[in-house]
Amino acid sequence: MKYPSPYLTVVVIGLLFSLASSASHTHDHEHFLQCLQLQNSTSISEVVYTPSNSSYSSILHFSIQNHRFLSKTTPKPLVIVTPLHASHVQATIICSQLHGLQIRTRSGGHDFEGVSYISQLPFVIIDLINYRNIEVDAETRTAWVQAGATIVFRVERTLEQNATILIMKWQNVASKLHEDLAIRLELTTKAKFEALFLGGKDKLIPLMQERFPELGLVKEDCTEMSWIESTVYMVGSSSKSLQVLLQRTPSLPQSYKGKSDFLKHPIPESGLEGIWQLFKENGDKFAFMELFPYGGIMDQIPQSKLPFPHRSGNLCLVGYLDSWDQHGRDEVAQKQIKWITRIYSYMEPFASNSPRAAYLNYRDLDIGVNNIGYTSYEQASLWGLKYFKNNFNRLANVKTKVDPLNFFRYKQSIPSLMKFCSCENRVAEKFRGEEMQDNSYLDEFMEGTHSFYKNKRNKAKSNTQVPEDN
Numbered sequence: 001m002k003y004p005s006p007y008l009t010v011v012v013i014g015l016l017f018s019l020a021s022s023a024s025h026t027h028d029h030e031h032f033l034q035c036l037q038l039q040n041s042t043s044i045s046e047v048v049y050t051p052s053n054s055s056y057s058s059i060l061h062f063s064i065q066n067h068r069f070l071s072k073t074t075p076k077p078l079v080i081v082t083p084l085h086a087s088h089v090q091a092t093i094i095c096s097q098l099h100g101l102q103i104r105t106r107s108g109g110h111d112f113e114g115v116s117y118i119s120q121l122p123f124v125i126i127d128l129i130n131y132r133n134i135e136v137d138a139e140t141r142t143a144w145v146q147a148g149a150t151i152v153f154r155v156e157r158t159l160e161q162n163a164t165i166l167i168m169k170w171q172n173v174a175s176k177l178h179e180d181l182a183i184r185l186e187l188t189t190k191a192k193f194e195a196l197f198l199g200g201k202d203k204l205i206p207l208m209q210e211r212f213p214e215l216g217l218v219k220e221d222c223t224e225m226s227w228i229e230s231t232v233y234m235v236g237s238s239s240k241s242l243q244v245l246l247q248r249t250p251s252l253p254q255s256y257k258g259k260s261d262f263l264k265h266p267i268p269e270s271g272l273e274g275i276w277q278l279f280k281e282n283g284d285k286f287a288f289m290e291l292f293p294y295g296g297i298m299d300q301i302p303q304s305k306l307p308f309p310h311r312s313g314n315l316c317l318v319g320y321l322d323s324w325d326q327h328g329r330d331e332v333a334q335k336q337i338k339w340i341t342r343i344y345s346y347m348e349p350f351a352s353n354s355p356r357a358a359y360l361n362y363r364d365l366d367i368g369v370n371n372i373g374y375t376s377y378e379q380a381s382l383w384g385l386k387y388f389k390n391n392f393n394r395l396a397n398v399k400t401k402v403d404p405l406n407f408f409r410y411k412q413s414i415p416s417l418m419k420f421c422s423c424e425n426r427v428a429e430k431f432r433g434e435e436m437q438d439n440s441y442l443d444e445f446m447e448g449t450h451s452f453y454k455n456k457r458n459k460a461k462s463n464t465q466v467p468e469d470n
C-alpha cells in the first residue's frame with residue numbers, strides 16, 4: 001500500500017488499529033492484564049475484574065440502569081477497572097491503546113442508550129464507581145445547597161378539569177415566570193404541574209394568582225421543605241428520609257427508551273388533541289412526556305459560551321420517556337419503542353427545526369451514529385448539530401487537537417477532522433469481510449501508532465511551554 005505521506009500513514013494506521021485488533025486481539029486480553037501490571041500504578045490488580053472474577057457480573061450489572069441492555073446479547077467488556085487513583089486510569093488508557101481495546105467510561109450508568117458501557121468492538125470499562133467524594137468549596141462558593149426554605153407543589157388536572165386550556169396558558173407563561181419559580185409539566189392522559197419555588201407560600205400564592213390564576217393554586221397544595229428534601233420529593237420517592245439519596249440501586253428494575261425536543265413556539269390546541277389521543281392508545285402507565293421550562297438564567301448565557309447550546313429562544317425542553325418492566329420480552333420492548341417513535345414523529349411540526357434540536361443527556365441513537373471505521377464530519381453533523389448546534393464544529397476542532405487518531409470514540413463521540421486517504425474505506429471493507437488471512441499490515445499499524453504517540457510524548461516532554469489555544 002502506498003500512502004501520500006508518512007504522517008497520513010500513521011493516521012490511517014491509527015484509524016484501523018482497533019479494527020484490526022478486534023480480529024487479532026480478542027483472545028489475548030491476558031497481554032492487556034500484563035500491561036496493566038507493568039504500569040506504575042499502585043495495586044491495580046485490586047481494581048481489575050475479568051469474567052473469571054466472581055464479582056465481575058455484579059460490578060457490570062450494578063450500574064446498568066436501563067435493563068434493555070442487560071440481555072445476553074449485549075456486548076460485554078473483556079475487563080472492568082474500578083480506579084481508585086488517577087494512575088489506574090492512566091494505566092488503563094495506555095494499555096487499551098497498546099492492545100487495541102476500546103474504552104467505555106461509566107459513572108452512574110444513567111446514559112439512556114448504554115453508550116457508557118457498550119461497544120461493538122472489544123472493550124474495557126473504566127467504572128468510576130469509587131469516585132464519589134463531594135467537595136464543597138465555601139470560599140469560591142462552588143456548591144449551593146440548602147438555600148433556605150423551598151416550596152414544592154404538585155397538582156394534577158384531567159381533561160375534564162380543563163387540562164388543555166391550562167397547558168396552553170402554561171406554554172405562554174412558564175419561561176417568563178419569576179426566576180425563583182420553575183413549573184415542570186408532565187403529560188400522560190392528564191396534566192401534572194410540578195413546581196419548585198425558592199421562597200415561602202406568602203410570596204408564591206400572589207405570584208401564581210397574578211401570572212397563572214387558571215391553575216387555582218391554594219396554600220394547601222404547597223409543601224415547605226429544604227432544597228435537599230425537595231430533590232427526594234421531586235423524583236417521586238415515597239420516602240421522607242434523605243438516606244435514599246445514598247442508595248445506589250434503583251428502586252424499580254426497568255427498561256426504558258427516551259427521546260427529546262426543544263420547543264420554540266407553543267404547541268397549538270389542535271396539536272394537544274393528538275397528544276391526548278396517542279396517550280389513550282398507548283395505555284401504558286409508565287409512558288409520559290415532560291416539559292421543562294427554559295428562560296431564567298438560560299436566557300442570559302450566550303449559545304457559544306459552553307458546549308451546551310440550547311439557551312435563549314426556547315420555551316422548554318421536551319422529554320419523551322417510556323419504561324417497561326418485562327425484562328427480556330422483546331415484543332414488549334418493540335411495542336413501547338414503536339410508540340415513542342410515533343409520538344416523536346407526531347411532534348415534528350411543533351418542535352424546533354433546522355436542526356431539530358436534541359438534548360445530549362437524553363441520549364438517542366436513532367438520530368444518527370458514527371461508523372465503526374472512519375466517520376466524516378458531515379455524517380456526524382446529522383446528530384452533532386442537533387446536540388451542539390454551531391458548537392459542534394468547535395468541539396470537532398478541539399477533538400482534532402487532542403485526539404487526532406480518534407482513540408476515544410463511541411457511537412456518538414465527536415469526530416476528528418483529520419483527513420484520511422481513500423485507501424481507508426478499502427481497508428475498512430476488508431475488515432468487515434471474512435478475509436483476515438493477510439495480517440502483514442498489522443505490524444505496520446502497531447509500529448506506526450506507537451511511534452506517533454512516542455513522538456508526541458517526547459515533544460511534550462521537551463516542550464515546557466504551554467501550547468497556545470487559538
Ligand SMILES: *[C@@H]1O[C@H](CO)[C@@H](O)[C@H](O)[C@H]1NC(C)=O
Pocket residue numbers: 040041042087
Ligand atoms: C509512580 O507513581 C507514584 C505515585 O502514583 C509517583 O509518585 C511516581 O512519581 C511515579 N513514578 C514514575 C516513574 O512515573
Ligand SMILES: *[C@@H]1O[C@H](CO)[C@@H](O)[C@H](O)[C@H]1NC(C)=O
Pocket residue numbers: 045046047048049050052053
Ligand atoms: C480478579 O482475579 C485475579 C486473578 O485471580 C486477581 O488477581 C484479582 O485481584 C481479582 N480482582 C479483584 C478485584 O479481586
Ligand SMILES: *[C@@H]1O[C@H](CO)[C@@H](O)[C@H](O)[C@H]1NC(C)=O
Pocket residue numbers: 160161162
Ligand atoms: C373550565 O373552564 C371553564 C371556562 O373557561 C370554566 O367555566 C370551568 O369552571 C372550568 N372547569 C374547571 C373544573 O375548572
